[in-house]
Amino acid sequence: MIEQLWRQWRLSRMIAAIEPHLLNSTQINDYVAGIQRITQLLNTRTIGNADLLALDLELTGLNPATHAIVSLGYVSITQLAINLQSAHQQIVKIDGSVGDSAVIHHLTDHDLKAAKTLEQAMNELIVEMTGKVLVCHHAPLDIAFLKRAFIRCYGTPLPLLVIDTQFIERQTQQRTNPAIPLHRLRLHHCRENYNLPPVSGHQALADAIGCAELLLAQQASKTNDTRLSDITRLT
Numbered sequence: 001m002i003e004q005l006w007r008q009w010r011l012s013r014m015i016a017a018i019e020p021h022l023l024n025s026t027q028i029n030d031y032v033a034g035i036q037r038i039t040q041l042l043n044t045r046t047i048g049n050a051d052l053l054a055l056d057l058e059l060t061g062l063n064p065a066t067h068a069i070v071s072l073g074y075v076s077i078t079q080l081a082i083n084l085q086s087a088h089q090q091i092v093k094i095d096g097s098v099g100d101s102a103v104i105h106h107l108t109d110h111d112l113k114a115a116k117t118l119e120q121a122m123n124e125l126i127v128e129m130t131g132k133v134l135v136c137h138h139a140p141l142d143i144a145f146l147k148r149a150f151i152r153c154y155g156t157p158l159p160l161l162v163i164d165t166q167f168i169e170r171q172t173q174q175r176t177n178p179a180i181p182l183h184r185l186r187l188h189h190c191r192e193n194y195n196l197p198p199v200s201g202h203q204a205l206a207d208a209i210g211c212a213e214l215l216l217a218q219q220a221s222k223t224n225d226t227r228l229s230d231i232t233r234l235t
Helices: 002-016 026-041 099-105 118-129 139-154 165-173 187-192 204-220
Strands: 051-059 069-078 081-091 133-136 161-164 232-234
Touching (some): 026 161, 051 139, 069 118, 118 139, 133 204, 139 161, 161 165, 165 187
Parallel strands (some): 051 133
Antiparallel strands (some): 069 081
């Protein structure tokens, strides 16, 4: 009860920091209303009856202050079923060149000629995220870049509700291996723990689907349906 009240108070502070004119936007207002509704239900709703959106970002580097989102991929999950018809990948325009990061995400400056602006990509993502909890692998990195993108596009870091499959796996593995090294918590290693096939690493949509599959495998290994409040972070 105390945790729920604290979470709602924290969300109210986040919303109060949003510029009033942004809340006049139907898109932003609907998103914020969705966050409020889900936050109120976190203690009573399980992951099996929640609407989720698995998301992966491909980046030009690891520093949100100096690097950029170059592509994003997402797919929705409803009642622990992945909706592949909702799968989407978007290339995002950046300032300058992709440089050496092309070796990782395989996107070239030529690919970016058909890309959307960051604001266009964020506007579309906000619509997809409305009413859903985000699912990411190593969520702090994705959160940092999303918050930076929100500030750039809207002038404020919009609130997020996020499930981190890497955090879930770390908790599971530390029961038998407290000193598990970080590299063993990468997406492909975590998938191996559930006999899931390899994914095409550093391709946004493939990694988003891979993250979604990992979450389903993690939940299938449990005897009880996980309560959302136990694995969801408000940030």
